Amino acid sequence: MSSLKFDGLHVDVPGFAFPFLFFLFALPLFGAEPNSGGLPQGRLLHSHARPDQAVVKHLSLDLVVDFESKKLTGSATLKFERKDDAKELRLDSHGLEIRKVSDQSGAELAFKVGEKNQLLGEGLTVTLGEATTAVRVEYATTDAAEAVQWLTPKQTSGGKQPFLFTQSQAILARTWVPCQDTPAVRITYDAKIKVPSRLLAVMSATNPQSRNESGVYEFEMKQPIPAYLLALAVGDLKFKSLGDRSGVYAEPDVLPKATWEFADTERMIEAAEKLYGPYRWERYDLVVLPPSFPFGGMENPRLTFATPTILAGDRSLVALVAHELAHSWSGNLVTNATWNDFWLNEGFTVYFEQRIMEAIYGRNYSEMLAKLNLASLREEMEDLSPRDTWLKLDLRDRNPDDGMTGVAYDKGYFFLRRLEEVFGREAWDAFLKSYFDRFSFKSMTTEGFIAHLKKELLDKDSEKSASVNLDAWVFGPGVPESCPTVDSDELLKVTGHAKAFLEGTSLSVVDAKDWSTHHWLHFLRSFEKPLPVTRMKQLDGQFGLSKQGNSEILHDWLLLSVRSQYEPAYPALERFLTEQGRRKFLEPLYRALIKTESGRELARKIYRKARPTYHPISQATVDGLLEWKASE
Numbered sequence: 001m002s003s004l005k006f007d008g009l010h011v012d013v014p015g016f017a018f019p020f021l022f023f024l025f026a027l028p029l030f031g032a033e034p035n036s037g038g039l040p041q042g043r044l045l046h047s048h049a050r051p052d053q054a055v056v057k058h059l060s061l062d063l064v065v066d067f068e069s070k071k072l073t074g075s076a077t078l079k080f081e082r083k084d085d086a087k088e089l090r091l092d093s094h095g096l097e098i099r100k101v102s103d104q105s106g107a108e109l110a111f112k113v114g115e116k117n118q119l120l121g122e123g124l125t126v127t128l129g130e131a132t133t134a135v136r137v138e139y140a141t142t143d144a145a146e147a148v149q150w151l152t153p154k155q156t157s158g159g160k161q162p163f164l165f166t167q168s169q170a171i172l173a174r175t176w177v178p179c180q181d182t183p184a185v186r187i188t189y190d191a192k193i194k195v196p197s198r199l200l201a202v203m204s205a206t207n208p209q210s211r212n213e214s215g216v217y218e219f220e221m222k223q224p225i226p227a228y229l230l231a232l233a234v235g236d237l238k239f240k241s242l243g244d245r246s247g248v249y250a251e252p253d254v255l256p257k258a259t260w261e262f263a264d265t266e267r268m269i270e271a272a273e274k275l276y277g278p279y280r281w282e283r284y285d286l287v288v289l290p291p292s293f294p295f296g297g298m299e300n301p302r303l304t305f306a307t308p309t310i311l312a313g314d315r316s317l318v319a320l321v322a323h324e325l326a327h328s329w330s331g332n333l334v335t336n337a338t339w340n341d342f343w344l345n346e347g348f349t350v351y352f353e354q355r356i357m358e359a360i361y362g363r364n365y366s367e368m369l370a371k372l373n374l375a376s377l378r379e380e381m382e383d384l385s386p387r388d389t390w391l392k393l394d395l396r397d398r399n400p401d402d403g404m405t406g407v408a409y410d411k412g413y414f415f416l417r418r419l420e421e422v423f424g425r426e427a428w429d430a431f432l433k434s435y436f437d438r439f440s441f442k443s444m445t446t447e448g449f450i451a452h453l454k455k456e457l458l459d460k461d462s463e464k465s466a467s468v469n470l471d472a473w474v475f476g477p478g479v480p481e482s483c484p485t486v487d488s489d490e491l492l493k494v495t496g497h498a499k500a501f502l503e504g505t506s507l508s509v510v511d512a513k514d515w516s517t518h519h520w521l522h523f524l525r526s527f528e529k530p531l532p533v534t535r536m537k538q539l540d541g542q543f544g545l546s547k548q549g550n551s552e553i554l555h556d557w558l559l560l561s562v563r564s565q566y567e568p569a570y571p572a573l574e575r576f577l578t579e580q581g582r583r584k585f586l587e588p589l590y591r592a593l594i595k596t597e598s599g600r601e602l603a604r605k606i607y608r609k610a611r612p613t614y615h616p617i618s619q620a621t622v623d624g625l626l627e628w629k630a631s632e
């Protein structure tokens with residue numbers, strides 16, 4: 001998922017108490033040689049599956065997408081390997097309506113749906129016959145399918161057709177597919193999806209590039225993936241090629257803009273391959289989702305899901321593409337074995353993203369991003385419990401989404417950067433390249449990574465090794481003292497401009513025409529206190545900030561405007577809050593608005609209009625902030 005602070009998927013589970021604590025004391029045990037193909041033993045964290053007894057290897061989905069009833073209906077056939085004495089296949093399912101289970105010959109099998117568990121789902125246990133090698137589960141999704149978002153035409157850019165997309169990470173795949181929903185298990189899959197013939201379906205698999213009359217699409221994913229990377233999007237989508245192995249899907253009115261914005265994609269793939277070895281998923285495509293997509297991006301293999309708010313018109317926000325692309329190695333190729341090891345996905349990905357950005361746009365550019373990230377990491381840590389600031393998380397009896405903070409992303413990044421600093425780029429790059437190669441298509445625990453790191457790097461030089469301070473990073477709170485320093489002359493200059501402006505210097509001396517998004521964010525964040533309206537007017541007059549087309553800059557400007565009660569920016573604020581629904585942008589703005597009486601009134605007025613266009617996850621966040629009642 002994209003690295004931006006509020007883009008993590010947080011699903012609140014109000015008043016939830018755990019009836020089955022024993023599930024959560026699960027210890028995934030891996031062999032001494034970490035994850036060399038062995039399966040975790042015993043009960044797992046966040047999953048009902050018992051892959052040590054019977055492990056699913058391949059999934060065949062056959063589903064009909066019905067926009068009227070808002071249901072996916074059909075079957076999932078699961079081929080598995082089992083221990084000789086295994087009597088059951090245990091699957092994760094959450095809110096699915098299970099209709100029938102049969103074996104490979106069509107003979108019915110007994111099954112049991114477990115007791116309700118609001119976080120982990122009920123689970124599905126199938127009793128196996130002696131010769132059972134596959135089970136076919138006939139089922140339908142229900143309103144409880146949190147992974148599946150059904151958008152009305154109003155919530156799309158074109159406004160005429162409905163849209164559907166899924167978001168399976170972290171443990172929501174089980175709400176639309178019965179599966180072993182743990183990142184420790186990988187499956188290949190194929191799918192047949194039937195949709196209304198005016199719409200196109202795409203998945204994290206081989207994809208069609210045009211619509212067909214029948215509305216039936218077939219998909220194949222030959223590389224084994226964890227269940228959280230199962231993904232489907234259905235809508236009025238068109239495709240445009242970006243290069244030999246990349247392209248973009250979007251609604252027709254968005255497609256030209258998206259094609260232009262993502263022009264560097266092929267270069268990014270080449271830069272990534274040069275760093276850490278071949279891209280192993282054949283194609284890399286992107287699908288731009290409607291403006292109500294509440295997140296930045298999701299690294300579904302072969303097909304990144306992305307927000308339209310990165311279409312800035314100047315290619316200034318494509319770091320998100322570098323991030324999701326980097327996941328094709330870190331996360332999708334070598335995968336965190338449990339959600340406690342989430343930093344293995346995200347910290348590595350931020351590091352890799354930074355290296356791609358450096359290769360294409362230069363070190364000055366990537367250092368600005370590092371500096372901004374370190375500042376927001378330190379700020380975010382102030383609100384976290386110390387234990388939640390370790391890289392190795394402890395998410396027992398908690399929602400794995402609680403671990404989706406800047407810690408996994410940015411503390412993870414700075415730890416890897418520390419390793420680079422101590423061992424030198426050449427040795428570090430060689431290590432990383434061989435790590436991705438050796439553990440490709442496998443899952444990895446933090447402990448497994450450390451054992452490998454020690455063997456291949458740390459144990460070869462005890463002096464250097466000691467200066468890394470590994471334990472402080474992985475098993476300790478906060479940002480360790482050995483954190484690399486980030487110097488950015490560019491941002492230092494910007495700080496100087498902001499300071500001079502605060503002291504009364506005229507803005508005419510500031511030459512901002514070549515400023516990047518990073519310059520602007522740093523500049524606007526330099527104003528910690530509200531500014532007098534006259535000064536806001538000067539800023540707006542000089543730089544046209546209220547007319548800004550870059551969503552990140554506009555967001556920071558509008559935030560400063562609300563804090564400074566600068567009303568001339570309010571029409572832009574209203575437009576911004578009604579034209580997109582990315583929660584990362586909505587949450588801080590509404591939060592700032594409700595601090596004053598008049599702001600609260602304005603927030604409610606805007607929200608009344610905007611709410612129907614938001615995604616349910618964004619609605620839930622803003623409902624909470626504004627104490628919005630369903631009857632309003």
Ligand SMILES: [Zn+2]
Nearest residue numbers: 001002346349
């Ligand atoms: Zn990510």
